[in-house]
Amino acid sequence: xxxxxxxxxxxxxxxxxxFAIRQPLPAIVSILHRISGALMFVVGIPLLLWFVQRxxxxxxxYAAAVAPLVTPxxxxxxxxxxxxxLYHLLAGLRHLALDLHIGIRLxxxxxxxxxVLLLSVLLALIVAVRLW
Amino acid sequence: MVAGVxxxxxxxxxxxxxxxxxxxxxxxxxxxxxxxxxxxxxxGGVDYATWKAIFAGNAFRIATFLFMASLLWHxxxxxxxxxxxxxxxxxxxxxLEIVVICALVAYAGWTVQILWGNG
Numbered sequence: 001x002x003x004x005x006x007x008x009x010x011x012x013x014x015x016x017x018x019f020a021i022r023q024p025l026p027a028i029v030s031i032l033h034r035i036s037g038a039l040m041f042v043v044g045i046p047l048l049l050w051f052v053q054r055x056x057x058x059x060x061x062y063a064a065a066v067a068p069l070v071t072p073x074x075x076x077x078x079x080x081x082x083x084x085x086l087y088h089l090l091a092g093l094r095h096l097a098l099d100l101h102i103g104i105r106l107x108x109x110x111x112x113x114x115x116v117l118l119l120s121v122l123l124a125l126i127v128a129v130r131l132w
Numbered sequence: 133m134v135a136g137v138x139x140x141x142x143x144x145x146x147x148x149x150x151x152x153x154x155x156x157x158x159x160x161x162x163x164x165x166x167x168x169x170x171x172x173x174x175x176g177g178v179d180y181a182t183w184k185a186i187f188a189g190n191a192f193r194i195a196t197f198l199f200m201a202s203l204l205w206h207x208x209x210x211x212x213x214x215x216x217x218x219x220x221x222x223x224x225x226x227x228l229e230i231v232v233i234c235a236l237v238a239y240a241g242w243t244v245q246i247l248w249g250n251g
Contacts, residue, residue, distance in 0.1 A: 037210045041232075045207065045239055053246045055180075056187055062180040089165075092158050099155070 029113040033091040036084035044081050075131045082127045087120035154209045157202035164199035193247045200243040204236045 023031075054065035068074035094112050098104055103112050175182050186192060211232050219225040 034210075034214060037207075038214060041207045041211055045203070049239060049242050049246065053242075055183055056246065059180045062183065089162065092162075096155065096158075 025110050025113040025117075029091055029094070029116055032117075033088060036088045036091075039084045040081065040088065043077075044084065047077075047081070079124065079128055079131060083120060083124040086123045086127075087116070090116045090120050150209045154206060157206040157209075160198060160202040161206060164195060164202075167195065187247075197243065197247055200240070204240055208232065208236055 051065055054061045056062075069078060094103075094116050097112070098109070103109055171186060172178055175186075178186070187196075212229065215225050215228050215232070219228050
């Protein structure tokens with residue numbers, strides 16, 4: 001079929017402003033999975049290695065490594081990383097369940113997304129209470 | 133090559149391998165987390181002496197190495213996926229991927245130094 005025979009397509013609107021689209025809950029869980037993972041890669045892994053190394057070096061180095069954990073800023077960093085880890089773990093378990101075809105229908109997928117979010121916040125709150 | 137199949141599907145063929153390795157490494161990371169949590173709870177908290185004693189055991193060192201290897205591999209698959217989605221210009225993505233690989237290999241060396249080095 002020659003190109004001229006095709007009906008002329010009307011220009012359709014392309015509307016992909018992510019901040020204007022109301023994101024469904026599973027989409028929010030998905031992007032947070034990424035953000036928490038990226039955060040742990042950029043901040044978490046080097047901080048973890050530094051901490052373990054200092055904490056094993058000597059009693060003085062151990063005390064110095066643990067000391068920042070009682071400051072407000074240290075507690076905040078620890079809380080954010082703890083939430084990232086817990087959230088990433090829970091979202092990962094949800095992924096494994098989806099791989100096994102558990103809860104892949106829209107309703108259960110939405111519910112499990114909400115459970116992941118709420119449970120991660122609840123666990124982070126427990127960590128926060130223990131820190132402060 | 134199977135007779136009659138005259139074309140290969142495009143792609144680098146790492147999709148299934150990455151899918152599987154991401155899950156296997158995730159399970160190793162989860163099991164190690166449970167192990168450390170269990171050890172800490174069993175000791176009823178840690179101070180320098182218990183911390184040092186925990187890391188003195190060779191089995192724990194090897195478990196820690198396995199954990200870190202899984203963590204770094206897991207991080208590679210995840211970060212590369214992020215870069216594939218957001219770092220579109222080829223040159224930019226290549227540079228970022230090289231930076232990430234260098235960081236991960238350096239972290240692996242740092243892990244070995246912590247576990248089997250002399251302080």
